Amino acid sequence: MKTLGKSLKRPDAITKVTGKAKYVADYQVKNMLVGKILRSNIAHGHITKIDVSKAKALPGVVAIISADDVPDIKFQPTGLPIASYPEPGMHADKNILTNYVRFYGDEIAAVAAVDVLTARKALELIEVEYEELPVYLNPQDAMTEGTVEIHPDSKNVLGRNEFTIGETDLAEAFERCDLVREDEFMVNPVQHCQMENHIAYAYMDEKERVVIVTSTQIPHIVRRVTAHALGLTANQVRIIKPYIGGGFGSKTDVCIEAIVASLTLAAGGKPVLIDMEREECMIGTRLRHAIQFKIKTGVNREGRILAKEMISVSNTGAYASHGHDIASKGGGNFFRTYPAELVTHFEGTTAYTNLPPAGAMRAYGIPQVNFAVESHMDDVASALGMDPVVFRKINMIQEGFVDPLKRNMVIENIGLDQCLDKAKDYIGWDKKRKQYSKCQTGDRRRGVGIACFSYGTAVWPYDLEVAGARMKLDPDGTLQLTMGATEIGQGSDTVFCQMASEITGIAYEHVLIEHINDTDHSPFDTGAYASRQCYVSGQAVKKAGLEIRNQILERAEHLSGIKVKDLDIVAGQIVEVNSKRLVISLMDIALKSYCSMELFGVIKSEVQVDVRSTAYAFGASAAEVEVDIKTGRVEILNICNVHDSGTILNPMLAKGQVHGGMSMSLGLGLSEVMLFNDKGKPLNNNLLDYKLPTIMDTPDFGVEFVETYEPTGPFGNKALGEPPAISPAAAVRNAILQATGVRVNQTPMNPQSLFERFTLEGLI
């Protein structure tokens, strides 16, 4: 590879660090109104009266809307192309504004006013009366017989699925095991806390179309969903996505677009901005699902897993958002990393409760499953008296694995074993494991832990995987690239430019990419989620690049008489393959394609791909910790992630992804949790009380790669965006287990909760 595989500078680097890149908040629109959302201050109940008259009378208030002012259309705000599991449209359970409140913070009215203070004052003047209903915060309470249904006819169950893989009867299989162990785990809800809060502004253009400039991961889907919610056709809505300050999945839902659009409609098309505050963003967008797990594993004396079962109950909160998909994806993951010899059984349930809605968050439910499964693996290993690494190696997925959950695809190119070896070596496993297994008695005790993961790339075969790319050769021989895929900070635009350069032979610096998506102009692509863009949208770049390259070489053949197959493009020149002799410069061809009588015909391509494959990324984390028994504090002494993500397309960006993901996982494992009182009122929806780690809490991260080649990927690559956020938490949990002998089966493993456990276990 010439351009790929190198740590090339991001095309948006300078623009961003010099502050020139425009994010939604940077657009100065004349006479922009400020929109504010009135959120419920109870978690469950009917609105019996809503009086906006005082607010309306406040000077500077331009429009006020409540549930009666928006179409009575239920929609599903989710990101995937069209929810296809279990069937399309199944979970359309949300109105733009509601008079039936389902969580503390539910959207009940919105105001557009001349400035923030007026808008805030107007919210205070809206009088709301409620008839309160019982509040259910966990699935068990919500699913009890006779409870109030948060959504009609749901029994507060959003979705359920189960599968059994293997011929043997489950009970019989467990009977045949030499050792059976059962554990329970609880992963508590966290929030994305991406740098840029949700923000959007909307206005009506001269053609009376609703234009929404929004910080989203999925512009094309936002258009479809918003249009549907507003009772408009897709064409009446236009979405523009400027530079984005992160999303981590929280922007794969329509959270504010339909509200801000409704406000502009109510305000006669005047521009209205909704700029969410952090406190609001933390409850008014999405959470990561809280999931409870029961896992049972049976092994034989040699440590081979014969049978296993997982029962998971996921808490989606007040609305479906991504539906049951997150819980069901976890089931597949449970089955795959360590397949059981005889039988695997999974049962997953997703329940409605009165917590804020949970949706997609980096790695889509797998961090939760991984914490449970990888912790449980260590517990089984210790029951067997076996080294956790050895136990994993005996059971890990092998090449040639046939996956019945993925249309019997055969999984090949598995770098998991090597990842595990590398992680183990990085941490000095053999020596330290032994050293720390000696009886430790002081206040500070050490341990090492390990965890593995597997992760599917993109969403096929459950959903459509499509992407588009457009390329045009400019008169000076540079290339313009327009993607439907969305750059949200992760660096995909950089890699797309590298791909375009790799394929066409045009220098990387000569590829100009459009960072802004616009549903009027950008090719169709579903957006940034599921670690899909380099894998799926990358195919579009490759295809478009090949077409461009071919067109260039055809012109060169026309001019030189040398056959296309004997020509190549190297550093902006067309050369003869064998002699390396210069045939013609790219610039010449480019210019002629615009202004020559004989050669006119702009060189361009526009392609769409429909990708029908997936690939599994693998990896392992290893951690060394020191636990302060007396205070419950955990210090990470050393930690690493090793990834098999196929070809690494840009090592620096890849490392950046891994750093960020590891930090997220440590947050989930050690400090972050969204707290609510028994009435469902959020307690810590701010960055002081919600313990997002700071840089001071962040250890140095070891990052290594095992580069396999994935033939279905455009350049041998597979998922890397989400995987780093999966396994560090479990590795730390297992290290704490070695250090203290205490099995902590719940996140976050923060000082307070460890203090309680250590007290219970008699360590304090």
Added chain:
Amino acid sequence: MLDICEYYEAESLNDAKRKLASSPSANIIAGGTDLIIRIRDGAMANASLIGIGRIEELKEISLCKNGDIHIGSMVTFRELEQNCTIKERVPYLGEAGGTMGGPQIRNVATIGGNLCNGAVSADAVAMLCCLNAVLVLESVNSTRSMLIQDFYLGPGQVDLMADEILTGITIREQDYLGYQGRYIKASQRKAMDIATLGCAVSVNCQEGTIRDLRIACTVAAPTPVRCSSAEKLAVGLKATSDNIMKIRDAALGDVTPRDSWRGSKAYRKQLVMINIQRALESLVLTDGGE
């Protein structure tokens, strides 16, 4: 956009006092790192503010002839950390200040604001309690001094009249000469966090014997507390591990932490004990410990 209706920049201390006396609803703004947050939260509609950031005399740290140290109320945490007098005489006070917020906050947050805000978790307070710091409060008509312990009336409540300005803090020589100190802040994060429990210890220990011990805890009661029974017990004791355990156990009787979702009573008690123990061990332990 903040709900501020008036801002007045005081030219001098007298100017500030006069302005404050004539505008009963006005608030002093120092670094603004507490105040602006309250305004943003909507807790102070139509705020009227008096800025005291240009008053040079409030920004000084001086060593008096008699050995007392005077710290102006507008001294920032960064200045406190870097000041030579503090470094030489009470380095542990500067270190305590260094546990607060992050570098950006320490650049603007003042010690006066930290005290006047009255937060139970304020990081400058515990060590100042050990130092028996004396606060100087001035208004147009009066000047008062009081011990820092007396300044605290309850959570968020301090003995500060509407027309008063905290001008400075005096640390008397007798309260630091011969003492060593240590502040241990227990918080979930290593920066940008409030204390789950703050524990300051200062000790005068000669030839292995504790002559005087001062322990102050924050978030351990509605106001900062000195652990007086532990302090009394300590006088004359040898600085041994056993004695340190006795002292820390005695301190439990001096605190009344509460249960909240930020931390349980039991956990806070544990932190009182363990952090007193650790602070003392690091300062005076002679028999090797553990």
